[in-house]
Amino acid sequence: MTYTPSQTVGPYLSIGLPWPDGPDVVTEGVPGAFRLHGVVTDGAGDPIPDALVETWQADPAGRFDHPDDPRGAVSGFRGFGRCPTDDSGRYWIRTLKPGAVPGPDGAPQAPHIDVSVFARGLLHRVVTRVYFADEEAANATDAILTGVPENRRATLLAVPDETGYRFDIRLQGDDETVFFAV
Amino acid sequence: MTTADRLVVPGYRRDDADAHPPLRSPDYKSTMLRAPSQAPLLLPHTLTEVTGPLLGEGRVTAADSDLTRHAGGEAQGQRIVVHGQVRDSDGRPVPDTLVEVWQANAGGRYLHKWDQHDSPLDPHFTGVGRVLTDSLGRYRFVTIKPGAYPWRNHHNAWRPAHIHLSLFGRAFTQRLVTQMYFPDDPLFPYDPIYNSVPEAARHRMVSRFDLSATVEEWALGFEFDIVLRGREATPMEES
């Protein structure tokens, strides 16, 4: 069977996709919770006010609430965040740092969050990964991150700041974010 | 088997360039500053990619699958039933998955601050719906047929009538956002978004008129099946 083709979300995705609790991977007040936030920009460096950012990640123990996790599903951690960008191109989610998840070779991966970006002008989502700049040791042995050309790796690093971590997404141009084919 | 072996799980089939539009599609002008210019890197399918949000239960009420009633009244327009089955590319139904839809009203106007199309809003139509597939991957919602609408991509540009659909599937790899079109729309040849998809695959975005799904003296019926990515060949079970 052949896949249904992808189409753009168009400019009016905010009619159908945002949820009131979309950014809350965890609710406010959960110990260790922080904001992962940033700006989505286009090839001219302008903020994109009609994008949607979605995140998917393991819990702090590296587990998923999903039946295909061979270690058994753990319930209670949503793992999913969703936030439309505002008029300044900004998004945010409230979450916890994920634990280590086994990688392609079975060795643990560095903590990471999978990200999908949708927008008018994107006929298909683009996918990237958030790694954490303060996880130097784990990052140095991560098979996927170290497979990224060194001069582009920094685009995948969320940088600590006063509210949590900042992760900007540049769709095109200088310092373009590394995107992945899943 | 070592512990590590057990944690390497079968991945999903890769996306297919014959199915999807290229990100850079010059006739659709918004792609020019938004499509990444570098080729994407291949991401292995680890546990993060073969799992995904299984949300929807508790987020969807029966009323969410009827877009024709809002604020105490009925929406203007041609009432339609849209139904279909969500399967993966191995033909397996995708059960209990959230389908989110949004669309313009019968006059081609969206309830959105940026839509200034000179066509009236309908106080009884928001254009938002959601539904969960059942155990066989089937879904059904009731709405009104959206109107075509102008956009400013090029001179006298009109989008063919369409409904936006968003699906999660069962894994991060299966996430899909698409648009459902209606049979024989005269605007197809002029629409750069529809035509961004390889020609042989375009028909998969077009619903089928389905007399058996019509409701006598009440609504027309359209069928729209959706195919998400299936699994890679599963490794042999250890005997």
Ligand SMILES: [Fe+2]
């Ligand atoms: Fe649209």
